[in-house]
Amino acid sequence: MTTETAALLEPRREVGVLSLGDAALRWKAEHPGGRAIACYPVYAPTEVIHAAGMLPMALLGGGTTVELTHADARFQSFVCSIAKSSLELGFQDLVRGVDGFVFSNICDVARNLSSVWARNFSDTFVEYLHLPQNSTSSESSQYLASELRRLASRFAEAFGAPVTDDALRRSIATWNAVRARIRALYALRIDSPEKLPITEFFVALRAATRTAPEESLLRLDALLDTASRRTERPRDRIRVVIEGAFCEQPPPGLLEILEESGCYVVEDDLFLGWRWFTDDVSTDGDPFERLAVAYLDRGVASSTRHEGRQHRSLGVIEKVRRARADAVVFLLPKFCEPALFDYVLIKQGLEREHVPQLVVEFEEKMWTFERTRNEIETFVESMLFD
Amino acid sequence: MTAESTGTKDRKYEGGVHEKSRELMSAWMGEVGRAEAEHRATAALMISGNCVELLRACHVLPLFPEVTALQAAIRHKSLPLIQRAEQAGYSSDNCAYVKADIGLYLDGGMGPGKPIPFPTVTVCNYVGCNVYVKWFEHLADVSGSKLFMLDVPFLRTTEPSEADVRYVVKQIEELIALLECVSGHKMDIDELREILAHSARAEDGYARCKHLCKRTPAPFDAYFDAINMMGPINVLRGTREAAEFFDDAVREFEDLATRGVGPLPEERFRTVVEGPPPYPYYKSFRNLFAKWGAVAVQSTYSTVGGIWEWGFRHDPRRPLESIAEQMLRENLTNRSIVARYQQIKRYVEEWNADALVIHSVKSCRLFSAGQGDMREYFTKELGVPTLLVESDLEDPRYYSEAQLKNRIDAFFESLEHKKLVASGGHR
Ligand code: SF4
Numbered sequence: 001m002t003t004e005t006a007a008l009l010e011p012r013r014e015v016g017v018l019s020l021g022d023a024a025l026r027w028k029a030e031h032p033g034g035r036a037i038a039c040y041p042v043y044a045p046t047e048v049i050h051a052a053g054m055l056p057m058a059l060l061g062g063g064t065t066v067e068l069t070h071a072d073a074r075f076q077s078f079v080c081s082i083a084k085s086s087l088e089l090g091f092q093d094l095v096r097g098v099d100g101f102v103f104s105n106i107c108d109v110a111r112n113l114s115s116v117w118a119r120n121f122s123d124t125f126v127e128y129l130h131l132p133q134n135s136t137s138s139e140s141s142q143y144l145a146s147e148l149r150r151l152a153s154r155f156a157e158a159f160g161a162p163v164t165d166d167a168l169r170r171s172i173a174t175w176n177a178v179r180a181r182i183r184a185l186y187a188l189r190i191d192s193p194e195k196l197p198i199t200e201f202f203v204a205l206r207a208a209t210r211t212a213p214e215e216s217l218l219r220l221d222a223l224l225d226t227a228s229r230r231t232e233r234p235r236d237r238i239r240v241v242i243e244g245a246f247c248e249q250p251p252p253g254l255l256e257i258l259e260e261s262g263c264y265v266v267e268d269d270l271f272l273g274w275r276w277f278t279d280d281v282s283t284d285g286d287p288f289e290r291l292a293v294a295y296l297d298r299g300v301a302s303s304t305r306h307e308g309r310q311h312r313s314l315g316v317i318e319k320v321r322r323a324r325a326d327a328v329v330f331l332l333p334k335f336c337e338p339a340l341f342d343y344v345l346i347k348q349g350l351e352r353e354h355v356p357q358l359v360v361e362f363e364e365k366m367w368t369f370e371r372t373r374n375e376i377e378t379f380v381e382s383m384l385f386d
Numbered sequence: 387m388t389a390e391s392t393g394t395k396d397r398k399y400e401g402g403v404h405e406k407s408r409e410l411m412s413a414w415m416g417e418v419g420r421a422e423a424e425h426r427a428t429a430a431l432m433i434s435g436n437c438v439e440l441l442r443a444c445h446v447l448p449l450f451p452e453v454t455a456l457q458a459a460i461r462h463k464s465l466p467l468i469q470r471a472e473q474a475g476y477s478s479d480n481c482a483y484v485k486a487d488i489g490l491y492l493d494g495g496m497g498p499g500k501p502i503p504f505p506t507v508t509v510c511n512y513v514g515c516n517v518y519v520k521w522f523e524h525l526a527d528v529s530g531s532k533l534f535m536l537d538v539p540f541l542r543t544t545e546p547s548e549a550d551v552r553y554v555v556k557q558i559e560e561l562i563a564l565l566e567c568v569s570g571h572k573m574d575i576d577e578l579r580e581i582l583a584h585s586a587r588a589e590d591g592y593a594r595c596k597h598l599c600k601r602t603p604a605p606f607d608a609y610f611d612a613i614n615m616m617g618p619i620n621v622l623r624g625t626r627e628a629a630e631f632f633d634d635a636v637r638e639f640e641d642l643a644t645r646g647v648g649p650l651p652e653e654r655f656r657t658v659v660e661g662p663p664p665y666p667y668y669k670s671f672r673n674l675f676a677k678w679g680a681v682a683v684q685s686t687y688s689t690v691g692g693i694w695e696w697g698f699r700h701d702p703r704r705p706l707e708s709i710a711e712q713m714l715r716e717n718l719t720n721r722s723i724v725a726r727y728q729q730i731k732r733y734v735e736e737w738n739a740d741a742l743v744i745h746s747v748k749s750c751r752l753f754s755a756g757q758g759d760m761r762e763y764f765t766k767e768l769g770v771p772t773l774l775v776e777s778d779l780e781d782p783r784y785y786s787e788a789q790l791k792n793r794i795d796a797f798f799e800s801l802e803h804k805k806l807v808a809s810g811g812h813r
């Protein structure tokens with residue numbers, strides 16, 4: 001890392017390692033009277049939260065920072081780590097400062113978690129969104145618009161924070177700008193992956209999920225500027241797409257190993273909800289409807305959404321092509337139904353297209369990477385030297 | 387008391403209901419097997435909160451992959467199918483129902499010329515279970531059939547919103563258009579009303595049977611025996627035969643209740659059971675409870691297709707709306723796990739149960755994720771004795787008889803002790 005990038009990223013790393021509650025409190029200290037709403041993956045209705053004058057955040061589990069002392073009595077051993085460690089954050093009061101939580105229908109675990117959360121922490125705001133799985137019904141967009149309106153009216157009820165159409169239009173514009181910067185950073189990595197390693201990018205993106213968008217814009221701009229000017233020498237590595245880590249976050253050590261073992265990560269599905277739309281959401285007309293239509297028609301391919309109009313593997317194949325990737329590395333969270341099911345159809349699609357692939361299973365608390373390092377190295381060597 | 391002394395060891399839990407249910411279900415399977423030769427349009431459908439009436443009214447024969455999967459398990463044929471799917475890339479952590487179904491296809495047991503044909507259309511009634519979406523995407527992929535996603539918003543407030551109902555009704559209309567297209571039969575709304583009247587009669591019968599289990603002894607086991615009614619209520623609902631089946635079932639159970647006859651020689655414990663059964667070891671599992679004279683007087687699994695005991699019925703006067711309401715609200719799977727706590731609480735109170743048994747299955751996170759919290763609620767907050775045991779509904783590798791037996795025996799021993807103390811029979 002150059003000194004300039006290090007200077008930029010160090011404060012972002014600090015934001016990322018704070019407990020979610022502390023990150024919220026820190027923001028609130030600068031915004032007296034402000035409120036913070038955390039969204040469990042994948043899609044985050046950032047615009048609606050922001051338009052209500054609140055800070056949208058991501059609830060991404062406890063990673064390696066929290067020991068399970070309560071949550072493993074609530075959720076069994078065959079449940080993914082992020083669900084348990086997120087609940088544990090609640091039990092250990094590490095989310096104090098966060099005023100509300102939003103879950104959606106990504107899987108059965110998240111669905112049950114939302115109501116178990118509401119039961120155990122009955123004084124917090126919890127909302128469950130049902131996002132459409134039918135993308136083609138003539139009623140889908142109206143339905144989703146009404147679901148987003150319902151969320152807004154819940155904010156008004158609970159916090160006296162109404163969402164006006166104008167405020168929502170402004171929020172859409174702000175988040176369009178943030179997403180445009182993120183897209184630019186992805187484009188930079190596709191073009192010159194040596195300029196912004198995934199380990200650094202991960203820090204920046206994670207911090208963006210707990211920072212007000214106005215500040216994120218400045219930070220991301222600065223990163224784009226510094227990274228573009230970097231003069232790293234490209235190495236002899238393979239270019240890979242990461243798939244499967246859309247909800248539970250891979251341990252940063254695993255991403256490091258990927259790079260050290262000879263991969264440039266040129267595309268991924270990390271923090272997908274924070275860059276959901278593939279291009280700008282329109283700021284004309286009814287903003288709730290605009291968001292709904294964009295969700296359905298311009299949403300990223302995700303394992304937690306049934307697109308219906310194309311084969312499950314096409315989203316990944318398209319990413320491989322666009323990012324000029326050599327291979328796909330499936331980072332699959334242990335016990336994650338959507339990731340593990342989709343793996344089969346995506347794998348078959350990639351085989352038809354002759355795209356090499358490697359599977360790595362992970363858990364939040366994974367701490368030894370040696371075996372994984374060997375597997376990745378062997379895979380990379382087979383690709384570089386065959 | 388031992389199993390031998392209660393005479394349950396080799397007991398057959400059979401009655402007229404079981405026999406008739408088998409007959410009806412075999413007749414349906416026979417129809418499924420002939421569908422291709424007879425050029426009948428078929429549609430795959432899920433059990434939970436289903437809309438089978440629409441298929442009937444459009445002259446499309448329903449296929450239920452969940453039923454095929456559970457039959458494979460009960461006949462001890464699921465493991466090779468699961469393994470076949472795992473060889474193809476499915477994880478050992480994926481729902482084994484799906485794996486058994488896909489394994490059947492990979493094994494050549496499903497498809498043209500097979501007893502289980504490919505569906506003409508795959509209708510995913512996405513009611514609660516998120517795995518359904520995956521399962522039917524995969525089924526549509528292997529069978530090359532068109533997939534229709536009937537997205538039913540999860541019940542996130544006590545009542546579905548107007549937007550929820552509108553969204554579901556609209557999709558139902560779109561589904562009807564598709565079904566008419568595949569069968570070439572234009573749906574007649576009066577025929578649908580007639581079908582719904584049969585449904586309502588069956589629902590009424592099923593509910594009356596369940597209410598009869600409030601009697602002591604309960605005339606049947608509302609977990610293990612209810613399975614024989616779940617076929618007719620979820621798969622055959624809407625037919626005259628299913629309605630008559632339930633008329634007969636009510637008569638049979640009323641008679642048993644009047645005579646004070648239950649499924650076991652003696653009803654010593656009344657339980658409510660939560661979670662699906664371990665189909666690969668159905669009878670062995672049942673015996674573990676029967677030896678203690680434990681009878682399930684209510685179960686949540688018996689309500690995955692619909693909760694009828696609290697009065698909801700399909701309404702021929704409001705055909706599409708009542709189908710939508712049933713899918714949205716009147717079934718277990720589309721309600722939150724915490725709403726399920728209230729369902730169980732009501733069962734424990736109104737059916738006068740001594741204990742709650744949670745059978746936590748690895749495959750089905752819809753049911754199981756969070757059941758530890760459920761146990762906390764019932765033991766700590768309500769003081770209901772609660773047993774939590776783990777295995778699987780489809781994968782025999784997760785069934786450990788010795789371990790289950792130890793836990794079940796220890797639980798009922800302690801329950802027996804508590805009962806004795808409470809009755810002053812023991813100091
Ligand atoms: S990691 Fe997978 S299973 Fe767990 S909550 Fe996220 S999507 Fe659901």
Ligand code: SF4
Pocket residue numbers: 481482483484515516517518521749750751752753
């Ligand atoms: S997760 Fe449960 S409800 Fe869903 S398909 Fe599997 S067994 Fe059925």
